[in-house]
Amino acid sequence: MDDLERELGPLEDLEDNDSSDDDSSKRGNKSKLPLVNPMCVETPKETGFHQSTRICLEQIREALLHHRWQEAAEYMACYAQMLDDPTNGTAQQYKELIWRISAEILHHHPNSKMEDYNNIYERMKHSGVRHYLLICLEHSFHLLLNGHIEDAKRQLSAAEGWRHGKESAAQDQRTKLIQAYRSLLDYIIWCDKKFTHSNSDNANSDDNHGMHNYFRQASVNLKEILKKPGVWDPFILCYVEMLEFYDDHEEALKVLNDYAYDSNFPPNPNAHVYLYQYLKRHNTSERKLMKVLKVLQVLVPSHELMLEYSSLLLHSEKKSDLQKALGVVLEMLDFACWRSNLDAWKRLKAIIQKLQLQEDWKNVVSGKMAARKDWWPALHFTSFHASKDSEENPELMEVKASLTKILCPDLMLKYTAGQGTSGE
Template sequence: MSDFSEELKGPVTDDEVETSVLTGAGMHFPWLQTYVETVAIGGKRKKDFAQTTSACLSFVQEALLKHQWQQAAEYMYSYFQTLEDSDSYKRQAAPEIIWKLGSEILFYHPKSNVETFSTFADRMKNIGVMNYLKISLQHALYLLHHGMLNDAKRNLSEAETWRHGENTSSRGILINLIQAYKGLLQYYTWSKKKMELSKLDKDDYAYNAVAQDVFNHSWKTSANISALIKIPGVWDPFVKSYVEMLEFYGDRDGAQEVLTNYAYDEKFPSNPNAHIYLYNFLKRQKAPRSKMISVLKMGSSSCRKARAPTDSTLW
């Protein structure tokens, strides 16, 4: 097996350009196509399993713990063999493991960039179809981290239409998350449109068009976020965005209902922020002082619960 370190750093020949990925940063990843694509089309290669894949996995994990990104990448080159392992369990588990470790390496590797990460993500979506939604969501979050909002939104839209696999509860939650993050991006656009609207006079010829645009974005955002925040969990940015839009359109009862459920529904985990959001809302509505103090007391109690040690920590 060729030395991955040399291939990573070495120059690329004309013949290699067609079967490798070369990023603007000069990071050479022949394994992205030479190995990943080969498996994707069902190709077979003779592998040297003298060094077991389990040993490679341990080396990768150790290198990650030590932040040795280049060394981790070299071991990943060998671990790709497990995609053709005769052990069906290892073969089926491999795509998710490769994605988790590979994405971690590419996120921190000094010579990696968005193009390299995106190429890897797209390949892994095709290989690990069972993890398509999860990879798509994480890919979108990576793009968001780099300020690529349109690309992130496109990824989320593609994932939203994915119809393969069984309809399990975990799949349903993933789809809700994907839709909610898409809604969060739409909320960002809505906020900008709302700011634009605030600068226009109602008599301005462009006012009605912008107002309609603002409404359209709010409707899309609400539809994408509302399903997620009904599922028990901590959804602070989604709840805040949703409530802001409800308030903007004068639905104060709806906003209070959302915040009250988020703070007091026992199915949701303890979350002091939920009580703070409700308190701030009541303050804006000039609610009775006694009611606001009651919310703060409940928030303080929730904070203590969140900090309390669990049985496992006591032992």
């Protein structure tokens, strides 16, 4: 609905920066807060047709804001006349507005049918070329959500070959995106055939060949789209799953490594998660697993996989890894989401117990806690936390209480059993 509010704003072109600056100086010290503008501003030369459509749009807005979908649909049927407006340059600016509002109404209308969606999408696609590819993509999404996979694929296949005039960078980008989603549909069909094949007693070579054809169709565009910098998580997962199925582990590992470490791609924690999960599935050495999790820890120190990272470090033979494990768990507990997690506190206790076998363990712990001593007690060790933990999780209370003197030896903490909830 917020998107529609923006869509229903004034349709006039914004003035250039220079004129805006001049206007600001003339207004003096007026408030710079945004004002609510009318949807359509009446113009001096407004015709009867434009007046009717402007009022109609206002009624649509009121109906949408109050969720009167049937009323909005009736007004929308009239407002669509703007597509036939003979005024030069006027119809174009209303096309996206009609498309967006119509889709919103159909999405919420209790009696909307697939035929209604198809009609509005087809009409909007052929009312102009500016949004053709985006409308095709949205149309295919709707078909997909309603289980019409083959129809969705046909929509994307038709859009994939569509060209208009001189190809722009934006048009090329949208075409690539459509190719990627078309490949995603090939993957879905491939999954269906794989499921049927695995549960059939009469599988034959033709079935295998048909399934492999969908893999080839999907992999061509998926491999191509992954060359472009961006966040392509669902496409990566689909491509890797197919490569694993056909035992092409070398290509799968290359794809995941490129996605995680190629500097052209934006930093993406999920890329390192996918790489770690793949390596773990294929029994990769713990040293390689730790290498991947080390990067993830820098990106998201509160990630749930940090428990696994700290476990790997804890069981490592290297002395320095134990100190790293301490830092990893302490950074996890810096975040409130881990504050009451028993596994995290147990891990911290196990690390400290092993660390105590080293002569300099007190210096190591105090070094890690130096920057935390001013705020950790308020985050973890107040009388309120003591009361809450003793009531909800006595085992957590026991583990935390055993660590208070180790982590904050110079402080008088109120994290003790039996405290009330009013103290800090």
